Amino acid sequence: MVSGQRCSLVLRGALQRVHAASVGARVVDVTTSWSGAGGRKSLACAGRRSYGHGVVTEGDRATAWSGRVVRGDRGHVRVLGPDGRVVTARIAVPVSDPLEAPCVGDWVTVAGDAGERVVAEVLPRRTLVERAEPGRSSRHQPLAANVDTVAVVVGLDQMPSLEKVERLLVVGWSSGASVHVVLTKSDLAADAADVAEDITTQLGADVLVCSTRTGEGIAEVAALVPAGTTLALVGASGAGKSTLVNTLAGEEVVETSPIRADGRGRHTTVRRELVPVPGGGWVVDTPGLRGVGVTGPDGLEAAFTDVADLAASCRFRDCSHQVEPGCAVRAALDDGSLSLRRYESWRTLQREGLWLRRRADRRLAAEEGRRVRQSTRAQRRLRRERGR
């Protein structure tokens, strides 16, 4: 077993690099825009969120330090600090929206001491990989924050479904990060190159092919995560994400993953954590995604630039691409330059996104109504008490 000291050294170097990156993020601050790679979409950052009201004093905030969440659990997070140590910090105040909760990859400020540490603030997120919560509720779950690249991991042990890959590409592009498809298990498919070619031409995605068994393409995948950057792996369960994380992390780091925190406790697994890779970057595995909800129109547009470009040249701005004259989408379907499969996949994801957004709007309206009623009741109570 490698000592905590050695782990700290590995992590410290990587942390210094990411800390340097965070300084930039803090200077640019809350309302900056961030442009996705390839000039695809510009996403506004979420604002800085404070936590621990009533728990964290102003004095505590003055001495708080910033670090990166390497692992998120219910009620607390594990935070890598500037000294290379990983500590546990409590999320002192429950958040009503799961998206508000700190997640892996978040930069947070931590207040308190060894007795009790709490998350005082979550710094603005540059990017966020999220999914609709299972059960098709309108709520979204944060999976990984401040990710530079998303790898849509697809196993070649089965014939990939283009629709499933498209759905994951939308999740990837919705995050604001740049996106690649990584086809794993090439050792199990004689036609790996053909599948890659298909995905490139039909989905317009950048595709890498690799195998953790033979080592084919691993260097190319490792190149997706240069020093100071973060790569998130998304994909169905069994696609080979965890194996890829371990391969990218290398023997050395897998061995060093059970980091000692405060001299006690060890990580039992490297999964769903930010894992440092030898080049100085970070890799994060996300839970196997089955019912992935499409979050916003930006990701859909970025994953379907071909359809979005066509739709932009329809005669009517609100063209439904069904019956209207001058519809460029239908024209492309007619002349075969847009496949029916691709069009239908786009329609499905678009409808789903609309449905989720409408539901979210209704939920937000209901929550707002509840808040207003609570506040009115509280004000009445206060007036009554003062009147006594």
Ligand SMILES: Nc1nc2c(ncn2[C@@H]2O[C@H](COP(=O)(O)OP(=O)(O)OP(=O)(O)O)[C@@H](O)[C@H]2O)c(=O)[nH]1
């Ligand atoms: N032949 C072959 N098998 C692989 C390769 N990569 C992963 N596997 C196998 O595929 C299976 C699933 O891999 P995992 O890494 O656990 O898949 P995962 O995507 O993390 O799955 P979840 O944790 O359920 O989300 C395991 O049995 C791996 O050994 C590969 O390159 N070649």
Ligand SMILES: [Zn+2]
């Ligand atoms: Zn149209």
